[in-house]
Structures are given as C-alpha cells and as structure tokens.
C-alpha cells in the first residue's frame with residue numbers, strides 16, 4: 001500500500017465544499033456535521049482526490065453531493081457493500097460512509113454488521129435522528145418504544161436497537177458516539193475515527209427538527225447535560241455531574257452511579273479502557289437516562305489487521321509462489337492434448 | 341500399464357460410431373467422478389464428447405432412496421457430436437433406486453449393467469420395488485449383465501489395509517475399469533489422476549488403482565462379454581484441446597478479460613448452485629491479483645461489484661435466478677450510474693428455490709425486464725460450454741464500451757456439462773481497450789458528457805486529481821450528472837440509456853444462419869439448447885426439409901440483421917426450456933407469428949423431440 005499522505009498540498013474547508021446547493025431543512029443537524037467533516041478532512045494530510053464519500057438513502061445520505069470529493073450516493077441500506085468494493089479494488093483510497101438510522105440499521109443492518117466484522121478500513125458515520133427523515137417521519141429502529149409517528153398513531157410497539165451495542169456485537173474495532181451540536185467533541189471524534197486503521201463506527205446524535213425535534217434534549221439540554229451525560233476517555237475514571245461529584249462504579253454485578261465522597265472514592269470508579277473486553281464498552285454504550293447518564297466518546301479502539309490488508313497479503317504470498325499467468329499459460333496449462 | 345496390453349483377449353473388436361453411457365447410483369457411489377473420468381479418458385484419446393451430470397440437490401439424501409440417485413451421462417464419438425445423447429446405449433445401475441429412476445430412458449435392447457450386490461430386500465424396498473426387478477420381467481427388454489460389483493471389488497481388495505466401508509467406496513473404480521475394457525479405453529489417464537489426487541495417501545491410491553484394474557481384468561476374464569467395442573478418435577480440426585465445462589470457461593474468460601484489459605478483476609458472489617464453482621475456481625487466482633469476495637448476500641455482491649467498478653476494476657458477480665432477483669435494485673443503480681460490470685446468471689429450474697440442480701432457461705425476461713422502470717442492460721448467452729469463454733470476454737467488452745451492466749445467461753446444463761475445446765490462438769484475442777480520463781473534459785469534469793459514437797460516459801476513477809465528481813441513483817442531468825428532476829431531461833436520459841445499449845450493435849457480429857438463408861422453417865434458439873437444436877436441424881435437413889437454424893448469442897441488443905434473417909422463412913420455431921420467453925421478445929419486436937416449443941422438465945431437449953416438432957411444421 002502506498003502512503004496516503006505523500007506530497008499533499010495544503011487544503012482547506014473550501015476545497016471540500018461542492019458547488020451544489022445544500023438542501024436539508026433549515027436547522028437540521030446534518031449541517032453541523034457537514035461543516036465539521038469539511039473542516040476535519042483537509043487536516044488529515046490526504047490528497048483530496050483520494051477521498052470517496054459513499055452513502056445510502058435518506059436525508060443524511062445526500063451528504064456526498066455536498067463534498068467536493070469523489071462520491072457515490074447508492075441505494076437504501078447498501079452503502080457498506082459499495083464501500084467494500086471500492087476498498088477491495090483500491091485500498092489506497094480513504095473511504096467514508098454516511099448513513100442514517102434507518103439506512104444502516106433497518107434495511108442495511110446485514111451489510112453494516114458484515115462490513116464491521118470484516119474490519120474494512122472505512123469510516124462509518126451513522127446520523128442517528130431516531131426517525132425516518134426523508135420519508136417524512138415514520139419511526140425508525142432506534143426510536144424509543146411508544147413513539148407516536150405517522151405510522152404508529154398509538155405509539156410504536158417495537159423495542160429499539162442500540163447502534164453502539166450492535167456495532168460492538170459485530171466485532172467493530174472502533175466504536176464511538178458523539179453529538180451534532182458538540183463541535184469540539186464531534187471534531188475530536190472524527191479525527192480519532194480517521195486515524196483508526198480498520199472500520200470505524202461513529203454514531204452521531206443528530207437532530208431532525210422537522211420530524212423528531214429535540215429528541216436528545218432530555219439528556220443534552222443545556223441545563224441538564226452535566227448530570228445526564230458522561231464523556232468517557234481512555235484511562236480516566238468515569239465522572240460527571242454539575243460539580244463533577246458523580247461517578248460510575250462497577251459493583252461486581254452491574255454498573256451503578258455513585259457520589260464521590262459520599263460512600264465512594266475516586267479510586268472506586270470505573271476507569272475507561274478502550275481496549276477492554278467487549279462487555280465493558282457494551283454496558284457503557286447502553287447506559288441511558290434516567291438510570292444512568294448517557295455516554296459519549298470512544299467506547300472501543302483496538303488494532304486488528306484490516307480486510308484489505310489481509311487480502312493484499314494473500315495476493316503477495318500467491319504472487320511470490322507463482323508466476324503470473326499469460327494468456328497462453330492460462331489456457332494451455334491444464335490437461336490439454338494435441339490433435340493432428 | 342503393460343499388463344492390460346498383455347491380456348488383450350482374442351475376442352472380436354467391433355467398431356462403432358458413438359456410445360451414450362449413463363452411470364447411475366447412490367449419491368455416495370461416486371457416479372459423478374466415474375463419469376468424469378470416463379469422459380476425460382475418452383476426450384484424451386481423441387473422441388468427441390458431451391456430458392450431462394445430473395445430481396440431487398441434497399448432499400446425501402438417505403442412502404438407497406430414489407431422491408438420492410445421482411447420474412452422469414456422456415456421449416463419446418468418432419464423429420462431431422453436440423449433445424450428451426437422447427437415450428443411453430448403456431446404463432450402469434449401481435442399486436435398485438438407480439435402476440428405477442433411469443431404466444425408462446435406456447434404449448430398447450440397450451445394455452444394462454447391474455450391481456446385483458445392491459439388490460437386497462432393504463434396498464428394493466427403499467426403491468419402492470415390491471418384487472425383484474431382476475426376476476419379475478421388468479428388465480426383459482434389455483441386454484442384462486448382472487455382476488456382483490461390490491463383492492467382486494471387496495474380493496480384489498482383500499489385501500488392502502482399509503476398513504470395509506472405505507473398500508466398498510472404491511467400487512465405482514471397479515465399474516469404471518469394467519467399462520474401460522468394454523469400450524477399449526486405456527487405464528493410464530485415470531491411474532495418473534488417482535496418483536496425483538491421493539498422492540500422499542498411498543493406501544487410497546492402491547485401493548482405487550487395484551479396483552480399476554480388477555474391474556478391467558474381470559471383464560477380460562469372464563464370459564460376460566463376447567466382444568468389446570471401439571469408438572475411433574473423432575476426425576476433428578487439428579489443434580490443442582482441453583476438456584471444459586461452462587463454469588470453467590467463464591472463469592478462464594474472466595481471467596483472460598483481465599489480462600486483455602490489463603486490469604485487476606474483482607469477483608464478488610454469494611454461494612448458490614449451480615454458480616458457486618466460479619467463485620471456488622476464481623479464488624485460486626490470487627497470484628493474478630484477482631480479488632474474490634464472498635459477500636454476505638447477493639445484494640452485497642452486486643454492491644461490491646459497483647464499488648469496484650467505480651474504483652476502476654473489471655468487476656463481475658455470479659449467481660443463479662434467485663440471486664439475480666436480489667441483485668435487481670443494485671443492477672438498476674449500475675445502469676443509472678453507468679458503470680460497467682458483468683453479471684453472470686447460471687440459470688436453474690423453477691421460480692423461488694425451484695430445482696437447484698436442474699437446468700432451465702427461465703430467466704431471460706427477468707434479465708431483460710426485472711428492474712424498476714425502463715432499465716435496459718446488455719444481455720449475452722453462450723451456446724456451448726466452451727463458448728462461455730468467448731462470451732465472458734465479450735460481456736466485458738460490451739460493458740466497458742457502453743458503460744453498462746451486462747448479463748451473461750448460462751445455465752446448469754452448460755455450467756456443469758463438458759466438451760472438448762479447441763484452444764484459441766491467444767494472439768487472436770483482441771485487447772480490451774479502456775481509457776480512464778486524466779484531464780478535465782470541459783474546463784471542469786462532466787461525468788455524463790458522452791462519447792459521440794457509443795454514447796458512453798467517461799469513466800474517471802477516484803484517485804485522479806481534479807476529476808472529483810459524484811454519482812448516484814437519482815436521475816442525472818445530462819452532461820453535468822447533477823441531480824435533476826427536470827421532465828425533459830428525464831425523457832432524454834431514458835432515451836439515451838436505451839440508445840446506448842442499442843448502439844452496442846456496432847460491435848455485435850451479424851447473426852449467422854446454418855443452412856440456407858431462405859426456406860420453410862427457421863429454428864431460432866439461444867443459450868444451452870444449441871447442441872440439441874443444431875443436431876435436430878441437421879437431421880431434418882438430411883431428410884430433405886428446408887429448415888435452417890439461427891442461434892442467438894446476443895439477446896440485448898439483438899444483432900442488427902435479425903429482422904432480415906427472419907424475413908427469409910415461411911415459419912419460425914423457437915424451442916426454449918421455458919414457457920416462451922424469447923418467443924415473446926421476438927414476436928413483440930419483429931411482429932412475426934413465431935411458434936414455440938417449450939418444455940420445463942429440468943432437462944435439456946432431446947434431439948428426437950425437436951426433429952418431430954420440425955417435421956410437424958414443414
């Protein structure tokens with residue numbers, strides 16, 4: 001694999017802004033994510049022509065049209081398959097996938113888990129607005145049970161799927177969560193994802209102000225977020241609260257919220273480890289208000305050979321042991337015979 | 341192998357033109373291997389051959405049961421043959437179930453070789469025989485040769501250090517040896533194969549070789565046969581030959597296309613009978629940088645093909661009918677984004693899961709229309725197993741010329757059937773020329789600015805500086821490729837997508853006709869029915885009928901002269917292994933009153949039934 005970072009001219013956000021008019025609803029969380037992505041990618045030291053943005057179908061999946069890079073707006077749910085093909089054919093490209101909660105977890109659930117388990121080096125940004133935006137407001141696989149929507153006037157009866165648990169169960173090597181409005185955290189998370197070798201899965205809470213407005217306010221609202229959110233960081237104890245007085249402890253059976261200085265010491269708190277075995281990030285990813293604060297940050301980041309690297313290795317091994325065929329050796333090699 | 345020569349008996353040797361043998365037994369009896377070995381040897385010594393494997397979908401149906409019967413038919417000949425034969429001259433029945441399911445096909449007074457050891461009360465019951473067919477007159481119309489094959493084999497192998505079960509498993513080689521004696525074929529090719537295959541496992545080599553020689557010696561020593569028969573080598577064009585199945589030819593065609601285009605090949609597929617072998621075989625070409633992907637399903641395989649194509653690879657997927665159905669939406673994306681790729685469909689019988697191991701031509705209309713809206717793709721159909729080679733290369737040629745997905749319709753009969761293939765002169769294979777733009781084409785880069793002659797759009801690939809662009813499934817504005825809902829633009833783009841496929845006629849050879857260009861009857865076929873139709877038409881012509889044959893290898897677009905070809909005949913007959921799909925297309929496109937001959941038995945046509953139909957019409 002050649003070096004992605006070779007001979008890169010200095011790029012700016014402008015270089016990554018296409019001439020297409022952005023057509024999301026005013027106030028949609030997608031704008032903020034687009035802006036941050038356009039800010040982060042020029043800093044990665046990768047030539048512009050090596051980026052490919054791939055998406056499925058949904059409001060979020062319009063994303064590639066607004067990036068002045070190579071882009072492929074595919075079909076509903078299948079973006080991971082197209083991204084896989086791109087990466088198999090040319091591992092040298094930086095492939096980013098933009099998808100929605102319906103696109104990635106409903107129609108495309110199968111492809112998502114298989115892309116993750118193969119550890120193909122693609123960056124997956126799942127814009128989770130807990131609703132179907134583009135089809136005008138039906139509940140999605142991440143909508144809370146009981147949600148009233150056009151298709152569920154009496155409330156949905158489905159139990160929701162947790163994107164982070166799903167990604168972890170699919171053996172993803174990088175799993176993170178962030179929020180459209182938290183510019184700093186979003187930027188840092190995108191940078192971490194970009195630096196990861198292998199599939200990087202980032203769930204981004206994204207506000208759909210038309211069909212599911214303020215869906216995340218119950219924990220991220222200005223007045224409540226200190227007590228209802230916890231930012232996890234590798235090697236640091238899990239602490240939160242308006243006075244930073246609370247923490248998360250593992251009591252041997254389950255996680256619990258404790259108050260430092262009131263029955264618990266800082267040393268009792270769970271220290272986040274991005275390389276911990278799967279159940280730790282799994283439990284953290286599923287924490288939800290009111291029992292727990294909701295966690296954002298990198299749940300898991302481990303190293304493992306990527307799919308395309310393993311294929312490359314096989315190609316190299318095979319090439320070392322066997323001359324490439326010519327047309328002649330290809331056809332005339334087997335048990336052929338002469339007729340005179 | 342001098343000892344077989346020494347023992348050459350003084351019995352008479354009769355010359356015959358061709359023989360059709362069917363080996364039939366339980367799935368566990370190794371009939372496919374036996375048939376393949378006989379075919380290889382016959383081809384190797386210069387006979388023309390044609391084979392028809394016929395096996396159950398179940399890996400091991402209950403031993404001795406009717407659904408568990410596996411058969412392999414081969415026709416080997418001293419003259420040019422095109423089909424595995426209508427009726428076997430010889431049936432080898434390894435058990436009662438094999439007899440029950442195959443006897444009715446055997447030619448009247450044909451030779452019936454029976455393994456009597458397998459005719460136990462239990463096996464008879466499993467086959468549904470109330471009385472023993474060996475005794476009740478069931479087989480009185482045939483030349484019956486009863487041999488205790490299992491016990492004779494066990495006796496011959498008593499010195500071999502293997503458990504009884506393993507010994508019994510080699511009885512197919514014993515039977516093969518017997519047939520080799522009867523038809524005067526050498527043992528060496530099989531012995532070489534066994535040695536190569538089991539090389540490290542000496543006991544297995546010994547067991548199989550001993551069984552083979554013992555069967556041969558048994559035939560030689562016993563009084564069962566009064567003569568043996570010789571099928572002379574066929575007089576065929578000089579050249580280098582190899583035996584090939586359709587699926588093997590597709591693999592070689594795809595690798596050759598990658599060499600001819602100087603491009604990496606990506607093959608993504610999800611296992612399905614009868615297409616899986618293509619995936620298996622292509623995965624052995626890593627040294628050629630061929631990247632195979634076993635995807636999570638057919639949709640994923642098609643998606644990966646699109647991604648690979650977007651990234652600039654030659655991309656192909658292979659499947660059967662049910663998989664083609666799943667690929668429809670992604671194929672539609674391929675034609676909308678105008679990315680070249682090849683979709684191979686090894687057709688099998690029936691809707692839904694149908695009859696996975698049986699052949700049919702049921703997917704033509706699915707290939708033609710099985711996508712939403714007006715969504716033309718190119719379609720080609722090889723006529724014989726070896727033709728799959730050239731047509732695979734051609735499929736890529738059409739795909740990259742028109743920037744359009746191309747479907748190759750093969751079938752289970754072509755895919756698994758074998759024939760000798762005269763290897764092409766590699767210098768005659770034309771390069772596939774592909775140009776990826778590296779410069780802007782209009783100040784900036786317009787991804788839908790078309791070539792004037794072909795109407796294809798340019799294929800700029802990621803990694804190329806300054807040509808960044810976006811494609812997708814939303815309707816594209818002409819030239820710029822931007823999203824467009826403009827009414828006139830949609831009409832124009834729909835017309836362009838259609839016209840672009842039609843213009844592939846520029847490189848599609850004109851339709852050839854075997855026989856006169858005018859006459860009473862034109863028989864039109866496509867795909868794997870070539871051999872049967874051609875043989876039937878030749879026979880009818882020999883009988884004085886004014887009939888000709890046109891076999892379509894390009895189905896969308898049709899060759900430019902099809903209308904003209906049709907106009908030379910009073911009547912048109914279209915035999916197909918479906919309920920009349922090409923018939924519908926031909927009638928719709930050319931307004932001719934063609935008639936069909938349609939059959940869906942999961943089996944290829946018999947020559948005799950086609951001859952009868954031709955007789956009826958002229």
Ligand SMILES: Cc1ncc(C[n+]2csc(CCOP(=O)(O)OP(=O)(O)O)c2C)c(N)n1
Pocket residue numbers: 057058059060061076099100101102103104127129131132133134135140
């Ligand atoms: C095969 C297919 N089925 C259904 C649709 C209709 N459809 C388009 S987007 C969408 C849901 C999108 O929801 P989500 O992925 O959450 O994206 P969002 O719009 O919320 O960003 C659906 C059902 C489609 N385009 N294709």
Ligand code: SF4
Pocket residue numbers: 023024025027028029030059060129133134207208209210211
């Ligand atoms: S419908 Fe919702 S998600 Fe879609 S663009 Fe509008 S605000 Fe954004």
Ligand SMILES: [Mg+2]
Pocket residue numbers: 058100101102127128129130131132133140
């Ligand atoms: Mg959504």
